[in-house]
Amino acid sequence: MMRAAQIAMRHAAHHKGRTLLLVLCVTVAAFLPLATRVLARQFETTLRERAANTPLVAGAKGSRFDLVMAALYYRRADITPISMADWQSLQDANLADVIPLNVRFTARNHPIVCTPPDYFALRRLRIATGSLPERIGDAVLGARAARELGLKPGDAIFSDQRELYDIAKAPALKMRITGVLAPSHGPDDDCVFADIKTAWLLEGVMHGHADTSQLPASLVEGKADNNVVVSEAMVDYNEVTDANIATYHMHGDATTLPLTGAILVPRSQKDWSLIKARFNAKDRVQIVSPAEVVDELIGQVLRLAGLMDILALVVGAITSVLIGLVTALSVRVRAREIETLVKIGASRRTIAAIFGLEMALVIALGVGLALLGAWLLTQAPPDLVKLL
Amino acid sequence: MATEPIVRLQGVSFAYPHAAFSLRVDELALQPGEHAACIGPSGAGKTTLVSLIAGLLLPQQGEVRALGRAMSELSPSARRELRLTQIGMVFQEFELLDYMTALENMTLAWNLGAAGDIEPLREAARETARAAGIEHLLSRKPRQLSQGERQRVALCRALATRPRLILCDEPTGNLDPKATGAVLDLLLDQAAATNAAVLMVTHNHAILPRFGRVIDLAAMTPGARDKAGAFA
DSSP: OHHHHHHHHHHHHHTHHHHHHHHHHHHHHHHHHHHHHHHHHHHHHHHHHHHHTOOEEEEESSOHHHHHHHHHHOOOOOOOOEEHHHHHHHHHTTSEEEEEEEEEEEETTEEEEEOOTHHHHHTTOOEEEEOSOOSTTEEEEOHHHHHHHTOOTTOEEEOOOSOTTOTTSOOOOEEEEEEEEOOOSSGGGGOEEEOHHHHHHHHTSEEOOOOGGGSOGGGEEEEETTEEEEOTTSOOOSBOOTTTGGGOEEOSOGGGOEESEEEEEESSHHHHHHHHHHHHTSSSEEEEOHHHHHHHHHHHHHHHHHHHHHHHHHHHHHHHHHHHHHHHHHHHHTHHHHHHHHHHTOOHHHHHHHHHHHHHHHHHHHHHHHHHHHHHHHHSOHHHHHHO | OOOOOSEEEEEEEEEOTTOSOEEEEEEEEEOTTOEEEEEOOTTSSHHHHHHHHHTSSOOSEEEEEETTEEGGGSOHHHHHHHHHHTEEEEETTOOOOTTSOHHHHHTHHHHTTOSSOHHHHHHHHHHHHHHHTOGGGTTSOGGGSOHHHHHHHHHHHHHTTOOSEEEEESTTTTSOHHHHHHHHHHHHHHHHHHTOEEEEEOSOGGGGGGSSEEEEGGGOOTTOOOOOSOOO
């Protein structure tokens, strides 16, 4: 067998292009299902890990998938916001620590996560350079966001303007960067973090502007008692500074301020059940367990992985046909060589072994490369896996 | 005591299925160390004769004995073993494997199942290559060789196993006179050194004087004897 293998290897090595093409075909056919499995497994692990670290999520009634994806991964979904009043009633239940989240805005396409410092403790996020937000309008960047945007503490970042042509809306907010987080290899790395009150600035319900008593007459439309009605031509401050921070104030009812949702950390298993039961029975708010929602989601993903397996089977079948065709063609092209080998004294078995071993070599190399690729995928940094 | 011929055909008749061609040889013998050329017009059956002697074809009638054994009585594997170890074959188109080096081509019999270790065969191949003046080309592949060099490699492949019978099917057909002379020198000298019998099919009448005997296949009509004897 080794003697025939030597001929097979020489032939394969001599026709490098053909051999490489066949090896590549086998690699792709074998790698596809392996990679799908590996990625699905890693996707599952990552999802479950983050879900497990997030006991409960509260949000407006609607799609529980959208709510969990928005609260865990800051996916921008058009989910109905809850209000600070809802947050207050969750707090008042005294069954869980309630961390409010507002992720309705972006800065240079990175989600702005407005949340109190409790969030950093929950996610075990730590500052790599600089410090946590010190006042409203300050921002802390996730590691990847800082790298991609090339920003560091001391720089500034503008929020993305959602309504470019509506001057009544809040202007883009220039946020001072106070720190950069250490990499956590999760979705937090892509975010811009700010205090929850910064969300009110972004929403336009809190603003700062020049003292109305000193405004030029052209910007004042009327005065009644202590109220001054100013013209829309007056521009609000778009950056919080030491000089203007005192002018920031809120209009309207604080209880109506919008939140994307809230993360709930129940104090006990009993509280976990109680708070879910109590609020899910009401009309406005739903409380879901991300672990349960993720279980459902993974079921869908695994079904998709099953489809990918079928696709891989089709690719595998096509590759097998291709290899069969190449072998058949090779036998025809090498008919004269086979004749010579027979004349010299080769048996049919030896000739079959030469062709068979060459194909076996191609298949072994292809499968070997696919296994190596799958193993490398398991060793790849989480960022790369996320990219894939 | 008379030596047994290395090749003996008696009352041999062969025809390809669905073809008008047929070959009949009443009597033909080749002695050890004898160098014979086989001539005849195209279609006379020269290549068929070589194939019958090599055991690649079996006659429908009569007996072909080579190296003291009746080919029809041997199993296919025994005939293959005979070709691998005791019969050297050279072809007009050289038939070298283009993906193997000259040395690997010369030791191909080992790859195809010839008994024993490769090292003695490799040493014999080097020795033959030295005699052929191509020792420096052993690591080259056929594409890197001239026509004459390729044929010398093919000849060395046939000679490396130290065969007792060398069958050549127009090995000089593609060579110029100078290269033809060199190949013949090598073939006949090496064969003489090992007392191997040579049967060479050829169209080239200019080389016939180099052979001790000429077999004219056209003259071997049914019932006729081969024209044995020195070429005059």
